[in-house]
Amino acid sequence: MKLAAMADWRTAPGRVLRWSPTPAARVAAADAPVDPGPPSDLQSDHLGAFRALGRNRAWTGVATDVDGDLDRDAMTRALRRLVRTHGGFRTWFDLSGPEPVRHLVPAEAVDFEVEEVPVDGGDWDAALQEHLTSRFDEECTPDSWPGFAFGVVERPGGFGLFWGCDHAFTDGASQILLGSELADLYAAELAAPGGPEVVEGALPKPEERGDFRDYVEEQRKAATDFTAESPEVREWLRMVSSHGNRLPRFPLPLGLEEGEKAPVRIRTLTFLEGDEVTAFDRACKAAGARISGGVFAAVAAAERELAGRDHYFGMTVLSTRDRGPYSRSQGWFCTFAPVEFEVGDAGFGELAHRAQDALRHAKQLARAPIHLVVDTLLRTGTCTPADIGSPQLLSYLDLRWFPGAGRPADERGVHFTGTGRTSNASMWINRDADSLYLLAQVPDTAQARETVETYHGRLREIFRSAAG
Missing domain, CATH: 3.30.559.30 (Nonribosomal peptide synthetase, condensation domain)
Known part of the structure; x- marks a missing residue:
């Protein structure tokens, strides 16, 4: 994994696919119950800046390439499993009041559908970069769900994979971890002879992936020891x-x-x-x-x-x-x-x-x-x-x-x-x-x-x- 400019990712041309929540998942997200407890300190600063600016380009992400023909259904299952596993990816903040209010989408309500989207332009690399920037600007925000955007560039024999997420729900190390985790989840979902091998220990164990909301609570308790x-x-x-x-x-x-x-x-x-x-x-x-x-x-x-x-x-x-x-x-x-x-x-x-x-x-x-x-x-x-x-x-x-x-x-x-x-x-x-x-x-x-x-x-x- 290289830390670089988004434009440094080059993937061969293909059909651009977009995964979005199903209509039922969007309804469930809009009605998601309040999740008790305040945001973390860094989230609070981020949310304040977002509210003040109305819109800010505070997203981060990863992109990579995977061998083998894409199985769209397997990728849908992998994405669903990823989001259901990590509570932060099911979170959005209501910013209409004086203090941010956190909502949590129920795990069982999370589901996605895939569609092909046109990416036009004579210069493929430039057109793809414009598409990524537009999607991330529009979708990677903390005040609605999902606060991330995911897609694939599909072609015979392999595909490019890209993900962007609002900073409220991630950091650099998380994004580096995510690229491998999503690829391994996809490999596990294929479950077919000759499919990509899932390396032993590649996927995180439950005891290694505690929920960020629990971390926030622990940090706020620890903060009471300081003046x-x-x-x-x-x-x-x-x-x-x-x-x-x-x-x-x-x-x-x-x-x-x-x-x-x-x-x-x-x-x-x-x-x-x-x-x-x-x-x-x-x-x-x-x-x-x-x-x-x-x-x-x-x-x-x-x-x-x-x-x-x-x-x-x-x-x-x-x-x-x-x-x-x-x-x-x-x-x-x-x-x-x-x-x-x-x-x-x-x-x-x-x-x-x-x-x-x-x-x-x-x-x-x-x-x-x-x-x-x-x-x-x-x-x-x-x-x-x-x-x-x-x-x-x-x-x-x-x-x-x-x-x-x-x-x-x-x-x-x-x-x-x-x-x-x-x-x-x-x-x-x-x-x-x-x-x-x-x-x-x-x-x-x-x-x-x-x-x-x-x-x-x-x-x-x-x-x-x-x-x-």
């Missing part, structure tokens, strides 16, 4: 205060005025390949670090050279699913934490060691509920709402640990996000079996294009130098 005076919250405030009362920002000019945003442009770049990745891993271990520490060390070194920063201050995305009852669940299992360490004139090995220590500290700080942290930053006057904004993010993900890694549906897959607007140039640095590579969401301005190309180019040189 604005908790050490983790106080440390957040210290970090932000010592860096100009602002959350992290991209260190170089992006051609934007204060508070301005521009459309997102996706940029990808391979840093290391093959033996280079292995050598970089060895260099990190020799420094007492892991590749995650090495990634932050390389970024800190680039900021020192290009922006004169002798102190690294960044924000990372951390998974909250761990290896337990939610390890293969579908939902929004993320939080954020600040990463801070001295840079000075340290070499790569020392920086990697410092960065790894900082990441361990960040994981401790991530125990504090992010809503409480933000509320405290605002209430104390440490930050204004404009300062909170959309911080610069740096994420590292090792894709080799996902259950489907190395299998066809995963190897051919692309994980993508909708492209809205941004004021930063956040980076997702990922490792797979063959490479260490970058996905960045960059403001589409002339200065940003030039600045980011220089920055990413120097970052690649640092990675290669560290790998020897």
